[in-house]
Amino acid sequence: MTRRFFVTGTDTGVGKTQVSASLLRLMAAQGLEPFAFKPFESGMASRDAPADGLALQRAAGGWQPMETVTLFRFHAPLAPGIAAKLERRKTSWRRVVTGFRAFGKKAGVVEGAGGLHVPLDASHDVIDAIDALGLPVVVVARAGLGTINHTTLTLNALVARRLRVAAVVLVHSTKEADASTPHNRGELERRFPRVRFIGPVRFQRSESRRREAFDEALSSLVE
């Protein structure tokens, strides 16, 4: 089994980086030297400090030069395709594909930006990157109210493009209790009986406990 995934989400801020970092840590713990790839990242004060790129680089074991983790970086906290236009910066789809191919057959994780239909450039959304790289998808979704709708829309879009879904991970990324939480997973499993659901991963303010919670939830994906 090749342990490589494209991690997307139903939205921004749902826990994609937490899930990606956990998958990378678990792979690194198996001695795999996994690659981390977050080709487009926006919303950073300094281009030397892409937060997601740095978190993924560290989780993968720190062996990768940052230029191979995060190719295109934007200051504006906007969809990459919009931020690039605003900041008059050129991106290259070819570099995304060749940057990915350079990892060869290594295990690893690609993190998208926001959700499936976030524009990466003038002619590609995140879903086109998933298609081009040919990786099984891990969908990260909120554990709370709204997730049945967002997750259904996301899974239907992937199915329509015949893209493989490795798992949906429900994450409690905020501390607020939500009456919908006990019902979400059951309803989604009823709608998508062939999809593997993981979680909900509980909210953990402590970073070490949060890591433990994600690693425990995701370990079956990298066995």
Ligand SMILES: Nc1ncnc2c1ncn2[C@@H]1O[C@H](COP(=O)(O)OP(=O)(O)OP(=O)(O)O)[C@@H](O)[C@H]1O
């Ligand atoms: N289980 C959890 N417990 C506590 N905090 C969490 C949990 N999951 C996510 N968070 C927090 O929620 C925030 C968003 O998570 P994360 O950065 O992984 O989202 P993302 O989907 O990668 O966002 P983006 O679209 O910006 O890349 C972070 O501050 C993260 O630490």
Ligand SMILES: [Mg+2]
């Ligand atoms: Mg992220």
